[in-house]
Amino acid sequence: GVEDSSGKEGNRCTGKRHEHIYGLHEQYNSNVVRIGPNELSFRDASLIGPMMGTHGLSKGPGFDGLTAYSEIRALSAWRDSEMHALRRRAWVRGMGANALNEYEALLVRRVGQVIEALLERKGAEVDIANFLKRFGFDFMNDMAFGGGPEYVQNGDVQGTLVQTEVALRAGMIPDTIPWVGHFVAGELRKEQLKAEVKAKARIERGSTSPDLFHYLNHEDSHEEERPSLSIVAVEGLLVTVAGAGTAVAAVCCALYFLLRYPEAYKKVQEEIDKFYPQGEDALNTRHFPDMVYLDAVVNETLRLYSAQMSGSQRATDEHGIMAGSHYIPPYTSVRVHTYSVHRDPRNFSPSPSTFWPERWLIAENPSDYKGSEPFIHNMNAYIPFSFGPANCVGKSLALKVVKMALCALLQRANVKFAKGYDPEEWDRKIGDFVVLEVGRLPVVIGER
Numbered sequence: 001g002v003e004d005s006s007g008k009e010g011n012r013c014t015g016k017r018h019e020h021i022y023g024l025h026e027q028y029n030s031n032v033v034r035i036g037p038n039e040l041s042f043r044d045a046s047l048i049g050p051m052m053g054t055h056g057l058s059k060g061p062g063f064d065g066l067t068a069y070s071e072i073r074a075l076s077a078w079r080d081s082e083m084h085a086l087r088r089r090a091w092v093r094g095m096g097a098n099a100l101n102e103y104e105a106l107l108v109r110r111v112g113q114v115i116e117a118l119l120e121r122k123g124a125e126v127d128i129a130n131f132l133k134r135f136g137f138d139f140m141n142d143m144a145f146g147g148g149p150e151y152v153q154n155g156d157v158q159g160t161l162v163q164t165e166v167a168l169r170a171g172m173i174p175d176t177i178p179w180v181g182h183f184v185a186g187e188l189r190k191e192q193l194k195a196e197v198k199a200k201a202r203i204e205r206g207s208t209s210p211d212l213f214h215y216l217n218h219e220d221s222h223e224e225e226r227p228s229l230s231i232v233a234v235e236g237l238l239v240t241v242a243g244a245g246t247a248v249a250a251v252c253c254a255l256y257f258l259l260r261y262p263e264a265y266k267k268v269q270e271e272i273d274k275f276y277p278q279g280e281d282a283l284n285t286r287h288f289p290d291m292v293y294l295d296a297v298v299n300e301t302l303r304l305y306s307a308q309m310s311g312s313q314r315a316t317d318e319h320g321i322m323a324g325s326h327y328i329p330p331y332t333s334v335r336v337h338t339y340s341v342h343r344d345p346r347n348f349s350p351s352p353s354t355f356w357p358e359r360w361l362i363a364e365n366p367s368d369y370k371g372s373e374p375f376i377h378n379m380n381a382y383i384p385f386s387f388g389p390a391n392c393v394g395k396s397l398a399l400k401v402v403k404m405a406l407c408a409l410l411q412r413a414n415v416k417f418a419k420g421y422d423p424e425e426w427d428r429k430i431g432d433f434v435v436l437e438v439g440r441l442p443v444v445i446g447e448r
């Protein structure tokens, strides 16, 4: 049996992780829950370092399942730490400050495009989540392959975006039971071949301004050998899977919270209007570092809904380890359950499950806190972008995308929930499928 530090038994296979995993630890009131035959989930912030840090564990066998044990893998799926570090170098160059400045023109164009498309529908009910998903994939296709099917302009005519969500949901099976991956090898190969066609076309076309592909294909480096077409093609697929849905989900969740909490909407609107009065270009990022309330809104959103709510999988090898007070046997998969750690009153208090951006401002100036309950804000337990050498390499880009989309939208438009929309639906439709999946968000866009 597995016991948590409070002595409560947590040795139950819930099988729940892939539906609505949230509340997993709360449900069993346990710091450790068995979520698969050989997989443990921990609600214990002190394990973040030992499990995910520089001297922590390597990625788990779920990544073998997700890649059907292939040698053709993108960065996120290399279980071997050396191989992972080798591929990560190109990603780090492609996500550096200079590179991000180079991509800004692409991002500005895409954010501007989706805002215009939304403004054209003023007064009508629109599913803003759907529009933003299309924007996210357009931008990430620019970054990964120098362009794509233009979803904002043309809609998802082939149903590709829906298929991507379905594939991610299905991915939860080999992620949990790796050997199932052998049965989907053919399907994966088909996707890889399609990506190879796009990558080849991008190489032949070249690019007028550097995109992320430029770095992933080592076009910036004279020292490194070019990766094979197969590898750079799956890296491109990873850009879209890791970058589009995640950043867009964060924008959608932030919008949902702002609509749900009008006080917060009012405050962020005031800040946006102060830095970007009407007529000022809200696509220009220069004021972002000074926008403390916008920053608090984004941080608080990612605390409550992060891209991988169950956490990223790691595993022990032939040696078991002691992590804190827990013995983890050999060949055991583990996760730090981000959702539960982020909502644990031992880490964030008061009201850990409530959207309260002010907690981020109080954390900076604790003397501003006037409440009676103790104020707790444990930054060591805040891991929306994970932790350690395999953490989210796209963090800075993600924050830029999220802030630019929110700023530009709220500067230009008045957003309200559509009539008849039940906000309780939001939480019911959130899914933890490899990455966070959000449902529809029907709104009406009004004049400012």
Ligand code: HEM
Residues within 6 Å of the ligand: 052, 075, 076, 077, 088, 091, 238, 239, 240, 242, 243, 244, 246, 247, 250, 302, 306, 307, 308, 312, 313, 384, 385, 386, 387, 389, 390, 391, 392, 393, 394, 395, 397, 398, 399, 402
């Ligand atoms: C708000 C948006 C985002 C969030 C919350 C987020 C979060 C995460 C998390 C939790 C991981 C798992 C790290 C681990 O295994 O320990 C991850 C990995 C990764 N993310 Fe993000 N992400 C976001 C946006 C992006 C964007 C825009 C990109 C750009 C393409 C990106 C690229 C990646 C890549 C390549 C990995 C794999 C890193 C590795 O294995 O070394 N992410 N992200």
